Amino acid sequence: MVRSRGACTRRRGLAAVALIVLGGALAPAAASAAPSTPPGSPDPERSFDPATFSAPASADRPNAFWFWNGRLTEEELERQLHLMRANGVDEFFIHPRQGLGGVFGQSENAYYLSKDYFDKVGFVLDRARALGMHAWLYDDLNWPSGYAGGRVLEGGDVDGEEVAGDPELIARYLQVRPRHVPGGATYEEDVPDGGASGWSIQDGALVTEGGDVGLTKAGADWTDYRMDATATVQAVSAAGCCAPATPAT
Numbered sequence: 001m002v003r004s005r006g007a008c009t010r011r012r013g014l015a016a017v018a019l020i021v022l023g024g025a026l027a028p029a030a031a032s033a034a035p036s037t038p039p040g041s042p043d044p045e046r047s048f049d050p051a052t053f054s055a056p057a058s059a060d061r062p063n064a065f066w067f068w069n070g071r072l073t074e075e076e077l078e079r080q081l082h083l084m085r086a087n088g089v090d091e092f093f094i095h096p097r098q099g100l101g102g103v104f105g106q107s108e109n110a111y112y113l114s115k116d117y118f119d120k121v122g123f124v125l126d127r128a129r130a131l132g133m134h135a136w137l138y139d140d141l142n143w144p145s146g147y148a149g150g151r152v153l154e155g156g157d158v159d160g161e162e163v164a165g166d167p168e169l170i171a172r173y174l175q176v177r178p179r180h181v182p183g184g185a186t187y188e189e190d191v192p193d194g195g196a197s198g199w200s201i202q203d204g205a206l207v208t209e210g211g212d213v214g215l216t217k218a219g220a221d222w223t224d225y226r227m228d229a230t231a232t233v234q235a236v237s238a239a240g241c242c243a244p245a246t247p248a249t
Helices: 050-054 074-086 115-131 148-154
Strands: 064-068 091-096 134-137 156-158 161-163 199-202 205-208 217-219 222-224 231-233 236-238 241-243 246-248
Touching: 064 074, 074 115, 091 115, 115 134, 148 156
Parallel strands: 064 091, 091 134
Antiparallel strands: 156 161, 199 205, 205 231, 217 222, 231 246, 236 241
């Protein structure tokens, strides 16, 4: 997560440890080092201050995840900035989510990292600086991080410039499969092919077997997140109404 360049630096205080000698100097043989306070720990001598608790500094108040999940306009962004500021929220994370760009489920990837998107981020940083607010940038569209709104694999527009993707950078993971192995013996097992469980494609039709549909496909020694397949819906019926076979992807 990246903080805006215009934001003020957070202040951090380290508790100071002082060695106080009462009744004269200690003999060297009896002297021992006082235990130090771990960095970042509260000052043990600091008492609770109700006034500070009731009106905490900006750095001590909750930060907001500011969902960007619709069509962005400067007027609406500034309105929400003032609304946060008026309610004691001085720090926020710009968090792009589903709906970004104005069309839920369709416009997010194309709008994220576009020139207009960066223009809106720049506008918010300028206004936040003027209002004395601190802005943070979430590191991707939705979650998990690492795919840059699809551009890592497929490429696309980034701030007005076309960048190339690389399908070899697809996310991979290790799947945990418990096994009972007797002690004192060598255990070997082939790496599973990553095939999906609970469904299959037969004669162009999707057939489920009561399990979960997994978005996976076989790939060397790994299991990939994505699977491409084509299926045909043979029939759809509801309340006595049925539909003819319809191609679907």
